[in-house]
Amino acid sequence: MMRPSAHRYIGLSERWRAAWRSFRIATWLGWQIESNWTDPFLFAVYSMLKPLASAAILVVMYGVITQAQFQHPVFAYIYLGNAFYIYVGAVMTGVSWAVIDDREHYRTLKYIYVAPVRIPAYWLGRGVARFLTGSFAVLITLTAGVLFLRVPLHPARVDWPLFLLSLVLGVGALALMGLVLASISLRVAHHFFLIGEAVAGALYLLSGAIFPLEVLPAWLRPLGFMMPITYWLELIRRSLLGDAARAFPTLAGFSNGQLLGILTGLSVLFALVAAVVFQLCDRQARDRGLIDQTTNY
Amino acid sequence: MAADLAIETHQLGRIYTIRNRRERRIRREIVALQDVNLEIPRGELFGLLGPNGAGKTTLIKILTTLLAPTTGWARVAGYDVVREPHSIRPRINMVSGGEASGYGLLTVRENLWMFAQFYGLPTREANRRIEELLCRIGLADRMHTKVSDLSTGLRQKMNVVRGFLTDPEILFLDEPTLGLDVGAARDVRRFIREWMDAHPNRTVLLTTHYMMEADELCDRVAIISQGRVLACDAPEALKRRLQRDARLDIEITAPNSLTAAALEALPGVRKAVLTDVEGGARLNLVLEEDSVLPGVIQVLTEHAVQVRHLTKREPTLEDVFVDLVGRTLADSETGGGHGHGS
Ligand SMILES: Nc1ncnc2c1ncn2[C@@H]1O[C@H](COP(=O)(O)OP(=O)(O)OP(=O)(O)O)[C@@H](O)[C@H]1O
Ligand SMILES: [Mg+2]
Numbered sequence: 001m002m003r004p005s006a007h008r009y010i011g012l013s014e015r016w017r018a019a020w021r022s023f024r025i026a027t028w029l030g031w032q033i034e035s036n037w038t039d040p041f042l043f044a045v046y047s048m049l050k051p052l053a054s055a056a057i058l059v060v061m062y063g064v065i066t067q068a069q070f071q072h073p074v075f076a077y078i079y080l081g082n083a084f085y086i087y088v089g090a091v092m093t094g095v096s097w098a099v100i101d102d103r104e105h106y107r108t109l110k111y112i113y114v115a116p117v118r119i120p121a122y123w124l125g126r127g128v129a130r131f132l133t134g135s136f137a138v139l140i141t142l143t144a145g146v147l148f149l150r151v152p153l154h155p156a157r158v159d160w161p162l163f164l165l166s167l168v169l170g171v172g173a174l175a176l177m178g179l180v181l182a183s184i185s186l187r188v189a190h191h192f193f194l195i196g197e198a199v200a201g202a203l204y205l206l207s208g209a210i211f212p213l214e215v216l217p218a219w220l221r222p223l224g225f226m227m228p229i230t231y232w233l234e235l236i237r238r239s240l241l242g243d244a245a246r247a248f249p250t251l252a253g254f255s256n257g258q259l260l261g262i263l264t265g266l267s268v269l270f271a272l273v274a275a276v277v278f279q280l281c282d283r284q285a286r287d288r289g290l291i292d293q294t295t296n297y
Numbered sequence: 298m299a300a301d302l303a304i305e306t307h308q309l310g311r312i313y314t315i316r317n318r319r320e321r322r323i324r325r326e327i328v329a330l331q332d333v334n335l336e337i338p339r340g341e342l343f344g345l346l347g348p349n350g351a352g353k354t355t356l357i358k359i360l361t362t363l364l365a366p367t368t369g370w371a372r373v374a375g376y377d378v379v380r381e382p383h384s385i386r387p388r389i390n391m392v393s394g395g396e397a398s399g400y401g402l403l404t405v406r407e408n409l410w411m412f413a414q415f416y417g418l419p420t421r422e423a424n425r426r427i428e429e430l431l432c433r434i435g436l437a438d439r440m441h442t443k444v445s446d447l448s449t450g451l452r453q454k455m456n457v458v459r460g461f462l463t464d465p466e467i468l469f470l471d472e473p474t475l476g477l478d479v480g481a482a483r484d485v486r487r488f489i490r491e492w493m494d495a496h497p498n499r500t501v502l503l504t505t506h507y508m509m510e511a512d513e514l515c516d517r518v519a520i521i522s523q524g525r526v527l528a529c530d531a532p533e534a535l536k537r538r539l540q541r542d543a544r545l546d547i548e549i550t551a552p553n554s555l556t557a558a559a560l561e562a563l564p565g566v567r568k569a570v571l572t573d574v575e576g577g578a579r580l581n582l583v584l585e586e587d588s589v590l591p592g593v594i595q596v597l598t599e600h601a602v603q604v605r606h607l608t609k610r611e612p613t614l615e616d617v618f619v620d621l622v623g624r625t626l627a628d629s630e631t632g633g634g635h636g637h638g639s
Pocket of ligand 1: 288289293313314315327328329347348349350351352353354355356506
C-alpha cells in the first residue's frame with residue numbers, strides 16, 4: 001500500500017507521448033474509415049456534387065433576389081462564407097461522431113478507454129480525415145466559384161500567411177468545439193447522432209456565414225460575437241479577397257491583428273471549456289456506466 | 298503484503314440508479330455489487346463464477362476503470378481505480394465475450410496492430426506477437442481477412458488475442474468462451490492456460506458461468522451471487538468442503554448375509570442403503586472420508602460379496618454452488634462448455 005508518491009503520477013512527457021500516439025493512430029483509423037469507399041468513382045462524384053449542389057442553391061437564390069448581381073462584393077462575401085462553412089460541419093462532426101461510432105457501431109469505445117489512450121487527443125485525430133475530405137469540398141466549391149461565377153479570388157493577390165494562420169486557428173477552434181460536443185455525446189447515451197451537423201446548422205445563421213450579424217435580432221447578436229467562426233470567416237475573406245471582403249461593416253472596425261487576437265483568445269477559451277467539459281462528462285459517464293452502454297438501435 | 302497484490306478490493310459496492318424516463322422523481326435502485334472484498338496476488342488465474350446478473354461484469358468494469366464504484370475502493374496494480382486510472386490503463390487489458398466488437402473494415406492484423414499501437418508497442422514487435430498469438434489460437438489463416446467477414450466466434454478469438462497482445466500485467470476476461478463452440482472454447486482455454494504457464498508473474502481475472510471452465514482453469518474461484526462473494530478458494534478446497542460426504546455407488550453380487558446395519562456399524566460410515574436389483578444389489582454409501590473405503594470392502598469380502606462396479610461421486614463445483622446459492626447454476630444456462638467432474 002505504501003508506495004512512493006512519485007509512482008502515483010505518470011510523468012508529463014509520457015502524457016504527451018500518449019496523447020501524440022492516440023492522435024496519430026486515431027488519424028490513421030479515421031482515414032481508414034473515411035476512405036473505405038466501395039466504389040471510389042461514385043465517391044468522388046458524390047463528394048464533388050454535394051458541395052456544388054449546396055452552393056448552387058445559394059447562388060440561384062442570390063441570383064433571383066438580386067437579379068444576378070454576381071459582381072457585387074456581397075456575392076463574394078456569401079460565396080466564400082458558404083464555402084468555408086463546410087469546415088464547420090466536417091470538423092465538428094468528424095470529432096464528435098467518433099464517440100457514437102465507436103460506442104454504438106464498432107463497440108470498441110470501452111477497449112479504447114481501457115487502453116492508455118488520451119481520449120481527447122484520440123477524438124481530435126478521428127476528425128482529421130473529415131477535415132481532409134472537407135478541404136476537398138471547399139476547394140471544389142472555390143474553384144467552381146472562380147471559374148463560373150467570377151468570384152474575385154486571384155491566387156497572386158491572396159495574403160497566404162494570413163490565410164494559413166487563420167485556417168489553422170479556425171480549424172483548431174472548430175476541433176475544440178467538436179471536442180465539447182464529443183464530451184456531451186459521451187455523457188448522453190441516447191440517440192444523439194448528428195449533433196455535429198445540428199450544431200453546425202444552428203450556428204450557420206449566427207456566425208455571419210451568408211449575412212452579417214446586423215440582420216440578427218439584437219438579443220441573438222452577442223451569441224454571434226462569441227463564436228470564433230464569426231471572426232474566422234471574416235479573416236478568411238480578408239486574406240482571400242483583400243479589401244473586397246469589406247462588404248458589410250460588422251467587423252470593419254477591427255484590424256487583421258485584432259481579429260487574429262480575438263480568434264486566438266476565443267480558441268484558448270474553448271480549449272479551457274473543452275477541458276472542463278471533458279473532465280465533467282468523463283466522470284459522469286464513469287459514474288453512470290455509460291462508456292459501454294449501447295442503445296441497440 | 299499489499300504490494301504483491303494485483304487486485305485488491307475493500308467493501309466494494311455498486312448501485313445502479315434507474316430513472317424513469319417520464320417521471321424523473323421515480324427511481325429504482327439495483328444493487329449490483331455489495332461488500333466485495335478480494336485480494337488477488339500476482340501470478341494468479343482467478344475466476345469469478347456466478348449466474349446471470351450476479352455482478353461479474355460490473356466488477357470487471359469497476360476494476361478496468363470503466364465504471365465508478367458507489368461504495369468501498371479497489372486497487373489494481375497498486376493504483377486506485379477512481380483516482381489513478383491513467384496509471385492502471387497501461388498495465389491492464391480486457392476482453393469481453395459474447396459480443397462482436399472491432400473495426401469491420403480493417404483486417405484482423407490491422408485491428409490488432411492498431412490496438413497494440415495504443416499501448417506504444419513498436420510495429421515490428423506487434424507484428425511478431427500478432428503472428429505468434431494468431432497461430433497459437435488457430436486464427437493465423439485469417440490474418441488478412443476483414444473483420445466484417447469473420448464469424449462472431451472468430452471475432453471473439455481475435456479479441457482474445459487483442460487482450461494478450463499487449464502482454465498486460467493484469468488481464469480481465471469477461472466470459473471469454475461465451476458463445477463459442479466446444480472446439481473454439483477449448484482452444485481459448487488452452488491458450489489462456491499456456492499463456493499463464495509461460496508468464497508466471499501475470500495475473501488473469503476471468504469470469505464465467507461454466508463450472509468446468511472455472512474448475513479446469515482457475516487457481517482460485519470466487520462464487521458470486523446477487524452481488525455478494527459467497528466463497529473464495531481453490532476449486533479443490535471448495536469441493537473438499539463437501540468431500541467429507543463422499544458418495545459411493547457400488548454394484549454388488551447377491552448380498553448374502555450382508556446388512557446395511559452391519560456397514561453403518563463401521564466407523565466413518567455415515568449412511569448405507571442396500572437395494573436389491575436384478576441379479577444382485579446396489580449399495581449407496583456416504584462416507585466421512587475416502588480412507589473408510591478399504592474397511593467397507595473388507596466387510597464385503599467377509600460376506601463373500603463381490604464388487605461389480607464402483608462409482609465414487611466426487612463433489613463438483615456445481616455441488617458447491619448449490620450448497621452455497623441454493624439452486625443450480627444450470628437452471629439459467631444453456632449450451633456448451635458445461636460439464637461435471639467425475
Ligand atoms: N447499466 C446498468 N444499469 C442498470 N442496471 C444494471 C446496469 N448494468 C448492470 N445492471 C444490473 O446489475 C446487476 C449485475 O449485472 P452484471 O452485468 O454485472 O451481471 P453479470 O454477472 O455480468 O451477468 P451475466 O452473466 O448475465 O453477464 C444485474 O441485476 C443487472 O441488471
Ligand atoms: Mg456479464
